[in-house]
Amino acid sequence: MTAQTNYTSNDFHRIRHMYRSSTGITLGHHTKDLVYNRMSQRVHASSAQDFSQYLDRLVIGDKNEWAAFTSVLGASPSCFFSDAHHFAALKQYLQALQIPGALLWSCAAGTGEEAYSMAMTAHDALGGDVRSMKILATDIDLSALSVAEDAVYTADRLRHLPRQYKEKYLVRLACREEAYQVVPEIRRMVSFLPCNLAAREWVLKGKYDAIFCRDVCDHFDVATQQELLGRMAGMLKQDGLLFLGNAEPSLVGDARFERRGDKAYALKLRLQKSGV
Incomplete structure (x- = not known):
């Protein structure tokens, strides 16, 4: 057999x-x-x-x-600007910030498309002034992170990428058939690190303006899902955004958050200030 x-x-x-x-x-x-x-x-x-x-x-x-x-x-297939409304909300949020720069996290970055989409959105939103912008991208898969750091993608991964972004932020590689690389200015905005979300301790510290946790939770049991979302809530700045995917539970009715769009939530100010 x-x-x-x-x-x-x-x-x-x-x-x-x-x-x-x-x-x-x-x-x-x-x-x-x-x-x-x-x-x-x-x-x-x-x-x-x-x-x-x-x-x-x-x-x-x-x-x-x-x-x-x-x-x-x-491994999970990915493409740039999946669920484009999330990036539109991120752009609006970054443009409205009253302080320069921001700290963002892509918690299941895979081969990097999501993190680079965040970087392109931030670059566009801030008119290229991204000196104080930091994006941390983590994943448990070391081979995927290696692909992400190379930032080379085939044309099929770009199907949702806005045309103006493709022309501005990617360059066609002459030595490969239909392959493109993210430009250095965007690559420098993103730091890739290994991280197991189920671990007791995470390598990242600090408070984040926005966290992308999309199509992650279906890999975990319900109790672990709630624990992860609670830990992420504690890592958001006041009014910081949490973006979830179809795999994540809805937070409508959750006392910690208010809805800011389809699977987009902001941490309520009073809870952040009280340390909840």
């Missing part, structure tokens, strides 16, 4: 347990087919006879394959 056909419920449960033990992230029961599609590539590449043998090898210990295991399960 080949690895492609020998994928049992026990294999899926082992993968879920191993991935949670390694990352703190819970894969939902609905991800069984997704896990198969992604993990079958690793099983084949490792020359294992089936999923069970591949997982046995992981248990024995292979650091490189463990990295590939967590990377392939955590």
Whole structure:
């Protein structure tokens, strides 16, 4: 029996347990087919006879394959300016700030499209005066962060990128077919760091003007979701914005926040001032 056909419920449960033990992230029961599609590539590449043998090898210990295991399960396709209304709200917010500069966080940056979209939005909003602007972009996937730092993307990743931004902030690479690189001025605005959101301590400190936490929470159980959102609320400046994706629970009715658009929320001033 080949690895492609020998994928049992026990294999899926082992993968879920191993991935949670390694990352703190819970894969939902609905991800069984997704896990198969992604993990079958690793099983084949490792020359294992089936999923069970591949997982046995992981248990024995292979650091490189463990990295590939967590990377392939955590990977998610991305593109620039996904949910464009969030970036419109961010632009309006930055233009209205009464102090120069801002501190922003993309908490599941992946291969960097979201963080660079934030940087382009900020550059445009502030008329290019971004000397005091800092964007921190974090992810658990080191291979994704490596792609993000290179900032080279194929044309299909640019399908939502406004034309004027593409012309201003990307340059076509002559040595590659339909590949573009983000210009240095925008790349310098973003710092990429590894971070496991399920960890007890995060590498980042300070108070943020805006946090993008989009399509992250479906990887965690309900209790962890609420804990994450609570920790992020504590890291926002007064009236700071929290942008959520379709995977995140709605915060309508949450006493800590007021709605500022579709899955966009501002931390209420009185709660921030009281330290709640």
